[in-house]
Every structure is written in C-alpha cells, then in structure tokens.
Amino acid sequence: MRPILLSGHERALTQVKYNSDGDIIFSVSKDHVVCAWFSHNGERLGTYHGHQGALWTVDVDPTSTLLATGGADNTMRLWEVKTGKLLKTWDFATSIKRVEFSPDGRQLLGVTEKRSGHLSTIVIYEIEPDVDAEQTNEQSLRIVCDESKATVAGFSYLSKFIIAGHEDGTVSQYDAKTGELLLNITVHEDDMQVTDLQWSPDRTYFITASKDKTAKLISTNDLEVLKSYSTDTPLNSAAITPVKDYVILGGGQAAMDVTTTSARQGKFEARFYHKIFMEEIGRVRGHFGPLNYVAVHPKGTGYCSGGEDGYVRVHHFDKPYFDFMYEVEREQANL
Amino acid sequence: MSRVAGRTDWAEEEDEDSIQLPQQQIIKNKDGTETIITWSIREDGKKVKTTRRIKKTVVKQVVNPRVAERKQWAKFGNEKGKPAGPQTDTTSIAENIAFRPMANWKASAEDKSEAEKKKTAMKDAKIKCRICSGDHWTTKCPFKDTMAPEGEPSAAEMDNEAQEQPGALGQGGSSYVPPHLRRGGAGAGEKMGGKYERDDLATLRVTNVSEFAEEQDLRDMFSRFGHVTRVFLAKDRETGRAKGFAFVSYADRSDAAKACEKMDGYGFGHLILRVEFAKKST
Numbered sequence: 001m002r003p004i005l006l007s008g009h010e011r012a013l014t015q016v017k018y019n020s021d022g023d024i025i026f027s028v029s030k031d032h033v034v035c036a037w038f039s040h041n042g043e044r045l046g047t048y049h050g051h052q053g054a055l056w057t058v059d060v061d062p063t064s065t066l067l068a069t070g071g072a073d074n075t076m077r078l079w080e081v082k083t084g085k086l087l088k089t090w091d092f093a094t095s096i097k098r099v100e101f102s103p104d105g106r107q108l109l110g111v112t113e114k115r116s117g118h119l120s121t122i123v124i125y126e127i128e129p130d131v132d133a134e135q136t137n138e139q140s141l142r143i144v145c146d147e148s149k150a151t152v153a154g155f156s157y158l159s160k161f162i163i164a165g166h167e168d169g170t171v172s173q174y175d176a177k178t179g180e181l182l183l184n185i186t187v188h189e190d191d192m193q194v195t196d197l198q199w200s201p202d203r204t205y206f207i208t209a210s211k212d213k214t215a216k217l218i219s220t221n222d223l224e225v226l227k228s229y230s231t232d233t234p235l236n237s238a239a240i241t242p243v244k245d246y247v248i249l250g251g252g253q254a255a256m257d258v259t260t261t262s263a264r265q266g267k268f269e270a271r272f273y274h275k276i277f278m279e280e281i282g283r284v285r286g287h288f289g290p291l292n293y294v295a296v297h298p299k300g301t302g303y304c305s306g307g308e309d310g311y312v313r314v315h316h317f318d319k320p321y322f323d324f325m326y327e328v329e330r331e332q333a334n335l
Numbered sequence: 336m337s338r339v340a341g342r343t344d345w346a347e348e349e350d351e352d353s354i355q356l357p358q359q360q361i362i363k364n365k366d367g368t369e370t371i372i373t374w375s376i377r378e379d380g381k382k383v384k385t386t387r388r389i390k391k392t393v394v395k396q397v398v399n400p401r402v403a404e405r406k407q408w409a410k411f412g413n414e415k416g417k418p419a420g421p422q423t424d425t426t427s428i429a430e431n432i433a434f435r436p437m438a439n440w441k442a443s444a445e446d447k448s449e450a451e452k453k454k455t456a457m458k459d460a461k462i463k464c465r466i467c468s469g470d471h472w473t474t475k476c477p478f479k480d481t482m483a484p485e486g487e488p489s490a491a492e493m494d495n496e497a498q499e500q501p502g503a504l505g506q507g508g509s510s511y512v513p514p515h516l517r518r519g520g521a522g523a524g525e526k527m528g529g530k531y532e533r534d535d536l537a538t539l540r541v542t543n544v545s546e547f548a549e550e551q552d553l554r555d556m557f558s559r560f561g562h563v564t565r566v567f568l569a570k571d572r573e574t575g576r577a578k579g580f581a582f583v584s585y586a587d588r589s590d591a592a593k594a595c596e597k598m599d600g601y602g603f604g605h606l607i608l609r610v611e612f613a614k615k616s617t
Contacts, residue, residue, distance in 0.1 A: 001431070001432055001434055002428050002429065002430070002431050002432070003428075003429040003432060004426060004427075004428060004429070005426070005427045005428065005429045006425060006426055007424075007425055007426070007427065008413075008425040021399055021401060021402050023399075023402040023405060023406075024405065033413075037426075038406070041420070041421050041426070042421050042425075042426035042427075043419075043420060043421040043422070043426060044410070044413075044414050044421075044422065044425050044426065045408060045410060045411075045414065046410050046411035046412040046413070046414045046415070047411070047412030047413040047414065048412060049412060064401070064405065082405075082408055083411055084411040084412045246436075272436060279438065279439070279440070279441070280440050280441050281436040281437060281438065281440050282434060282435065282436040282437065282440050283440075284432055284434050285432070286429060286432065313429065315432075315434075317434075318434075320434065320435040320436065321434060321436060324435075324436035324437070326438055327438075
C-alpha cells in the first residue's frame with residue numbers, strides 16, 4: 001500500500017478522526033489549526049481557524065454537519081463542517097483534553113484538565129444538531145473526578161453510560177443520566193495514564209491504551225478486561241478495526257526522548273494485533289516520531305495515524321490485509 | 336538563461352524565464368489517448384521538453400449520496416479558492432509499504448534481527464582470505480582447491496600442531512614443519528573441507544576485470560557458452576569495488592574451453608579481459 005502523506009500541520013498531531021462515512025478525516029495539532037481532508041486522495045477540504053492555543057481533541061457528529069474541538073486555550077468550540085464557520089465557543093477554567101459526540105449526535109462531552117484549584121471534570125452539553133440553531137450555555141451534566149483526573153471519556157451504546165479513563169490507570173463507568181459513579185476498576189498498572197479510549201462499532205466494548213505499554217479490550221457493561229495486548233513501548237492510541245478482527249496500536253517513547261534515539265529504536269510503528277488471539281501480526285512503519293493517534297476508517301478499508309512528527313499518514317489497506325486468516329479462522333470460514 | 340542586470344529578486348527572475356517557454360500542448364490521438372507536451376527549464380538552465388502519452392479510463396463507482404455531495408463542497412480556510420484535487424504542498428504520496436499480516440510475526444521478526452546481528456558482527460571482524468583476499472576464512476574460500484594463496488604459500492601461524500611432534504623439530508634452525516612432512520612425512524596432509532571438492536578443470540580465471548564490474552555482468556557474459564555453476568568476483572572489503580579478477584566455473588569442461596577461447600581478449604568496460612584456466616593449487 002502507498003500511504004498518503006498529509007503535511008498541512010506545522011506541529012505535532014494530537015488527534016485524527018474519520019467522520020461516520022469515512023470520507024473525511026479531521027486532524028488537530030498543536031499549531032492551533034483544524035484541518036479537514038478527503039480520505040480517498042488526501043485533498044484538503046479546508047481549515048478551521050479561531051483557536052488560540054494547542055488543540056488536543058476533535059470529534060465530528062454522526063451526520064458530518066458539526067465539528068467539536070477542544071484545546072489548551074481553555075475553550076471548546078463548535079464548527080460548521082461544510083464552511084469552517086465557528087458556531088459556538090464554551091469557555092472553561094482549564095484546557096479541554098477530550099471531546100466526543102454521543103452516538104445520536106445530540107450530546108457533546110468534554111473532559112477538562114486538572115490544574116491548581118480546579119479538579120478535572122467531565123461536562124455534557126445538549127446539542128441542537130442544526131447549523132443555525134442557538135447552542136446552549138448550560139451544562140446538562142457535570143461529573144467531577146476528585147480521585148484521579150480523567151484523561152479520556154466517551155459515550156457507551158445508546159448513551160447509557162459514560163466511560164472514562166483516568167491518569168492513575170483506572171477506568172470508570174458513570175451513569176450518563178445522573179452522573180453517578182457505578183464502577184471504577186484498575187485495568188492498567190498503577191499511575192500509568194490511560195492515553196486513549198476508542199469504541200467498537202456497536203460500543204458494547206472498547207479499547208484503552210496506556211503508558212504501561214499495554215492496550216486492553218474492555219466490555220462496557222461490567223468493565224471486564226476481555227483481552228490484553230502487551231507491547232514494548234508506551235502507547236498513545238489504540239483502535240479496533242471493523243471487518244477484520246484486528247486492533248491497531250500506536251505509540252513510541254515520550255516526545256522529550258525522541259531526539260536521543262534513532263527512528264529504528266524509537267518504535268514509531270503502528271502495530272497490528274489480532275483482536276482475539278492477542279498476537280502481533282505486523283507493523284507499519286513510516287513516522288519518524290511517536291504516533292499520537294490512530295483512527296480506523298469506519299468501513300475498515302483503511303486507517304490513518306497522526307504523529308509527533310507533524311504528519312498524518314493515510315493508509316488504504318490492500319489485499320493481504322483482508323486475506324490474512326489464522327488456520328482456525330480459515331477452517332471456520334470454510335465450514 | 337539570461338540574468339537580468341540590476342534585479343535581485345530571484346522569484347521574479349523565475350517568472351521571466353517561464354514566460355519564454357512554449358505553451359503546453361495537448362494533442363488528441365486517434366486511438367483515444369492524449370499526448371501532452373510540456374516545456375520546462377531544468378536547474379542547470381537547459382530547456383526540457385516532456386512528452387507524455389496518457390490514456391483516460393472512466394471508472395464508474397457507486398458512492399453514498401452524502402459522500403458525493405460532500406465532494407462538491409467548496410474549499411474554505413487556507414484552501415479557499417484552490418483548484419479541485421490534492422495540492423502538492425499539503426498532500427504527497429509516500430513510498431510503498433509492503434504490509435503483510437502473518438501469524439507469529441514476532442518470532443519471525445526476531446529471527447531476522449538475530450541474523451542481521453550476526454552479519455554485522457562478522458563484518459566488524461577482520462577476516463581476510465589468503466587466497467582471494469575476500470572477507471571469508473581461507474578454508475571457506477571457493478577457490479582453495481583451484482588457487483594457491485597469494486604470495487608465499489605458507490601458513491606461518493599454524494604451528495601449534497608442530498609442537499606435538501618434538502621429534503620433527505629443531506632441524507636446520509627453523510622450528511616449523513609443514514603439515515605434509517609431519518608424522519615421518521607419511522601422507523600428504525588432509526584436505527580441509529573435503530566435501531567441497533570441486534571440479535577445477537572447468538574453472539576459468541578471469542583477470543583484468545574492470546573495477547566497476549558486477550558478478551551478474553560476468554554471469555551474463557559467460558553463461559552464453561554453457562551452464563555457469565559459480566561466479567566469484569573478488570571485491571575489496573572497504574570500497575566494495577572489484578579487485579580486478581574473478582573465477583567462473585562451468586558444469587562442463589568443454590563449455591569452459593569454448594568460453595576461454597572466445598572471451599580471452601574480449602573488451603569489457605574499458606579493459607580487455609584475460610581468460611585462462613585456473614591453475615590448481617599445489
């Protein structure tokens with residue numbers, strides 16, 4: 001496969017996301033700009049200007065009309081996808097580490113950073129999925145994480161739960177209506193930050209990546225660890241691929257250590273593991289910095305990765321990817 | 336390229352040059368293809384004409400109407416007003432990556448790295464064959480049966496064994512006894528690596544080979560006369576260049592004889608090859 005190299009950002013990428021049809025990729029980086037790209041040829045559709053600080057996160061609603069971003073300028077913003085127009089700005093006391101729309105696109109979740117005097121919170125806004133509508137200033141729910149700050153969070157299936165990953169390696173389950181903490185389970189090693197949380201297509205399970213060099217597949221209902229994938233490098237991101245039962249893990253040593261190690265030792269590769277057998281099946285190299293985020297095409301035809309090196313690499317899978325099967329899988333398929 | 340005097344702005348200078356170039360020409364051919372002729376100026380100032388012949392094929396694809404609609408969206412932000420299609424400043428195609436998932440990937444990858452390690456370890460060691468000066472042990476030399484070592488055919492460092500036969504020592508001042516004279520001179524000494532006994536009758540020695548020659552070049556040239564079983568081109572370890580001589584073995588002696596006759600005096604590169612039958616080492 002020939003990756004498409006997107007070089008529209010001047011600084012490290014922080015998150016990349018496909019929209020629900022997989023035709024557009026949104027990327028945010030520390031250079032304050034959001035970019036939208038067509039995934040099939042890498043053409044840039046446009047840029048969204050307005051943020052005053054590094055951007056940490058981006059998400060698009062299921063209809064690809066609204067885009068939410070959050071960053072270090074302590075704002076969460078809502079944009080019109082089509083024109084790049086800024087629709088709404090919510091101000092906070094601290095920076096926004098993660099935004100995510102609910103599966104129906106009517107709620108927007110934001111995770112705020114912990115800083116002196118401010119605890120980390122998960123806030124939820126009701127969203128009018130209309131470009132012209134006035135968006136509310138009122139938070140419909142506010143969850144304060146007093147134990148350990150939340151780093152990632154998302155809505156489960158039917159917006160029933162909110163699942164959050166924390167700095168201390170735990171994952172917690174909140175009721176999405178009341179905000180009550182239902183479960184809190186240590187899945188990763190103590191004090192090893194959960195760096196990413198991505199959902200399976202039906203949101204009944206999810207994958208978390210952590211600095212403890214592992215990724216875990218966890219069920220939404222009881223937070224049971226279903227599978228564990230261990231690597232030799234701190235992980236920044238993990239994604240589940242539809243169609244084929246794989247997971248893609250991205251990482252590499254911390255940005256501050258990058259200049260002292262060569263690309264060969266840096267482990268700046270996307271690692272493919274078999275979801276069920278938990279065995280590594282291959283790697284894709286290319287970045288010359290750690291991978292900060294990997295996102296999979298919702299139809300499972302490709303993936304893209306954003307790296308500390310400032311590039312987004314868009315990959316379209318070719319035949320060997322789809323043909324690969326374990327012996328047992330092949331037997332099963334032939335029955 | 337004429338440099339406009341008094342102008343320092345290189346960007347404008349470039350513009351002036353491109354104006355002088357002929358317009359791009361597109362010719363529609365009868366068979367449905369198009370010929371595009373473009374002109375450009377290379378870095379060294381030479382005008383270059385590029386002719387490309389392209390064939391356009393329309394591939395129809397059914398896509399989601401939402402996706403199709405989004406493709407028509409006007410560009411905005413930094414991309415505002417830019418033409419359709421990927422822009423070269425933001426989008427490029429990276430080199431091809433072969434991605435082939437496989438079971439037990441880790442084990443196979445580790446094997447590979449181990450083999451690599453061994454290779455580099457070998458590289459670092461100073462090994463030099465006394466026969467052909469290649470980077471292998473003399474005993475592993477493919478020509479140890481056909482060639483005598485370079486220079487003096489002695490094994491000065493191999494005298495450990497000699498001390499075991501005190502009776503043979505001390506004759507005429509030198510303590511060294513060649514292996515074939517040991518044990519009362521009986522036996523001509525064992526041959527090392529006997530299983531590599533080669534038919535040296537069909538091996539040619541090629542000298543005066545160009546230092547830019549490759550083994551494959553020689554193989555191509557010599558396989559015209561018969562089945563070549565082996566080509567060895569002596570190379571310098573540091574520079575990787577040929578040292579000027581090579582050995583070519585044939586499966587059949589008559590082929591070798593033919594090749595010897597034909598290739599002796601053949602011009603290869605800028606030199607004239609000298610081909611002869613390799614002499615058997617004594």
